Amino acid sequence: xxxxxxxxxxxxxxxxxxxxxxxxxxxxxxxxxxxxxxxxxxxxxxxxxxxxxxxxxxxxxxxxxxxxxxxxxxxxxxxxxxxxxxxxxxxxxxxxxxxxxxxxxxxxxxxxxxxxxxxxxxxxxxxxxxxxxxxxxxxxxxxxxxxxxxxxxxxxxxxxxxxxxxxxxxxxxxxxxxxxxxxxxxxxxxxxxxxxxxxxxxxxxxxxxxxxxxxxxxxxxxxxxxxxxxxxxxxxxxxxxxxxxxxxxxxxxxxxxxxxxxxxxxxxxxxxxxxxxxxxxxxxxxxxxxxxxxxxxxxxxxxxxxxxxxxxxxxxxxxxxxxxxxxxxxxxxxxxxxxxxxxxxxxxxxxxxxxxxxxxxxxxxxxxxxxxxxxxxxxxxxxxxxxxxxxxxxxxxxxxxxxxxxxx
Amino acid sequence: xxxxxxxxxxxxxxxxxxxxxxxxxxxxxxxxxxxxxxxxxxxxxxxxxxxxxxxxxxxxxxxxxxxxxxxxxxxxxxxxxxxxxxxxxxxxxxxxxxxxxxxxxxxxxxxxxxxxxxxxxxxxxxxxxxxxxxxxxxxxxxxxxxxxxxxxxxxxxxxxxxxxxxx
Numbered sequence: 001x002x003x004x005x006x007x008x009x010x011x012x013x014x015x016x017x018x019x020x021x022x023x024x025x026x027x028x029x030x031x032x033x034x035x036x037x038x039x040x041x042x043x044x045x046x047x048x049x050x051x052x053x054x055x056x057x058x059x060x061x062x063x064x065x066x067x068x069x070x071x072x073x074x075x076x077x078x079x080x081x082x083x084x085x086x087x088x089x090x091x092x093x094x095x096x097x098x099x100x101x102x103x104x105x106x107x108x109x110x111x112x113x114x115x116x117x118x119x120x121x122x123x124x125x126x127x128x129x130x131x132x133x134x135x136x137x138x139x140x141x142x143x144x145x146x147x148x149x150x151x152x153x154x155x156x157x158x159x160x161x162x163x164x165x166x167x168x169x170x171x172x173x174x175x176x177x178x179x180x181x182x183x184x185x186x187x188x189x190x191x192x193x194x195x196x197x198x199x200x201x202x203x204x205x206x207x208x209x210x211x212x213x214x215x216x217x218x219x220x221x222x223x224x225x226x227x228x229x230x231x232x233x234x235x236x237x238x239x240x241x242x243x244x245x246x247x248x249x250x251x252x253x254x255x256x257x258x259x260x261x262x263x264x265x266x267x268x269x270x271x272x273x274x275x276x277x278x279x280x281x282x283x284x285x286x287x288x289x290x291x292x293x294x295x296x297x298x299x300x301x302x303x304x305x306x307x308x309x310x311x312x313x314x315x316x317x318x319x320x321x322x323x324x325x326x327x328x329x330x331x332x333x334x335x336x337x338x339x340x341x342x343x344x345x346x347x348x349x350x351x352x353x354x355x356x357x358x359x360x361x362x363x364x365x366x367x368x369x370x371x372x373x374x375x376x377x378x379x380x381x382x383x384x385x386x387x388x389x390x391x392x393x394x395x396x397x398x399x400x401x402x403x404x405x406x407x408x
Numbered sequence: 409x410x411x412x413x414x415x416x417x418x419x420x421x422x423x424x425x426x427x428x429x430x431x432x433x434x435x436x437x438x439x440x441x442x443x444x445x446x447x448x449x450x451x452x453x454x455x456x457x458x459x460x461x462x463x464x465x466x467x468x469x470x471x472x473x474x475x476x477x478x479x480x481x482x483x484x485x486x487x488x489x490x491x492x493x494x495x496x497x498x499x500x501x502x503x504x505x506x507x508x509x510x511x512x513x514x515x516x517x518x519x520x521x522x523x524x525x526x527x528x529x530x531x532x533x534x535x536x537x538x539x540x541x542x543x544x545x546x547x548x549x550x551x552x553x554x555x556x557x558x559x560x561x562x563x564x565x566x567x568x569x570x571x572x573x574x575x
Contacts, residue, residue: 060529065560245493355469368469374521375521407544
């Protein structure tokens with residue numbers, strides 16, 4: 001029987017049947033449209049076949065017709081748990097192609113937003129690992145701080161989930177006082193909550209026994225599978241784009257890259273947990289740097305790039321150049337220089353890359369997104385082979401697979 | 409101590425000679441184009457040679473240039489040496505009638521799905537791939553949608569009667 005092809009039974013043993021189980025496409029434990037066809041011997045997984053789920057949205061094709069600004073809204077929908085990170089990554093890619101230099105204050109403001117979204121992403125991931133291990137409380141408890149982060153987004157750009165935040169060269173407007181107050185409130189209140197959350201799990205016997213030693217991947221295999229981000233660092237490789245290829249003035253900040261040793265679910269949980277502390281520290285440093293600007297410098301929130309940055313509305317009504325630029329940008333008539341670039345940022349899940357080929361037209365000739373989740377997910381089969389079904393579910397959530405980042 | 413691009417050029421030119429078609433240092437990452445039939449040999453050499461050590465495959469994707477006869481379909485590899493923090497971009501071009509390329513999935517496990525995705529969108533046939541089938545689109549699809557001959561729908565068309573999304 002083909003179902004038994006993967007089991008080698010000793011001679012003379014009673015005939016054994018494997019079960020085929022469909023986990024997903026919409027299963028409460030898969031947190032997204034993932035289908036896994038599991039072949040199981042009792043509760044043990046012998047083989048899995050993963051499908052991404054047919055939610056393909058053809059972003060790369062659509063991007064070939066859109067001017068740069070209209071692509072920002074596509075990047076929102078990649079990893080929707082940390083949309084501003086994708087937005088900033090995309091704008092920095094454009095700036096690299098267009099040779100736009102951003103002022104320091106813009107870089108620091110971006111760092112604040114990027115680290116906030118990293119926190120909100122890790123917050124979801126770690127608390128969902130808790131949920132899948134049977135602890136729902138932590139998830140609901142930290143949600144109020146994701147809400148506060150979303151309120152900060154709202155204050156900065158006006159929307160919450162799919163943010164479309166920022167512009168080429170900076171932000172659409174300066175941060176309001178309320179935004180700074182909310183950031184201060186977050187820095188003040190969140191550490192206590194995160195500490196409490198960690199206390200719930202870090203030394204919790206049940207949690208440790210559920211996560212330690214399960215879903216492990218060695219450093220060699222993780223590298224060979226092109227892992228990046230927290231999942232690679234949990235296996236012990238200290239690769240972080242923020243350090244290897246600093247962007248947005250990350251070289252001005254002092255922070256630690258936490259690494260694990262075994263690459264199992266517990267290490268992934270711990271690495272993400274520590275990254276939240278480091279992000280908090282970075283936000284604190286960036287906030288101080290932003291506050292230290294004086295006079296006219298303290299009002300800078302975008303680069304001087306009139307061809308790509310929308311002019312102020314008052315100027316559009318009174319100045320000819322501003323009117324022309326306004327029309328050219330809104331209608332997407334600005335031709336972008338020919339070139340070929342790859343820019344990557346440290347997304348919440350790993351190296352989020354943008355490979356952009358421009359032939360000098362108004363839209364990219366080819367745009368490819370390097371989505372870390374898509375690349376992780378192929379290792380799932382190898383990671384869960386031979387483990388129990390309940391461990392496989394924790395592994396799925398601790399890898400932090402986001403459906404939006406699977407396809408593009 | 410980053411690897412100098414001259415060193416990479418020297419090593420590869422010495423090893424492959426005419427197999428290396430061109431070098432391009434004008435963009436952000438040092439790029440080279442090689443003869444498609446030796447792509448795997450070059451990747452393996454870059455991986456194994458201790459002074460190069462490009463052992464991390466960052467990205468693999470396809471690109472279509474309909475105006476280059478005989479070289480319409482391209483495959484772009486982004487490689488990374490994490491220890492020395494050096495990046496390299498390698499390209500190969502194959503004709504659209506016979507887009508056959510050797511798979512890199514034996515060298516990099518991560519190339520498996522990246523190649524499936526490239527096959528899905530560009531129809532590049534990766535010789536030796538363990539499971540070359542579509543990954544994002546349905547299996548029944550009979551075309552490769554990211555090729556340039558499939559234009560996006562005209563946004564101004566009015567002949568379409570679409571009750572659900574009415575335009």
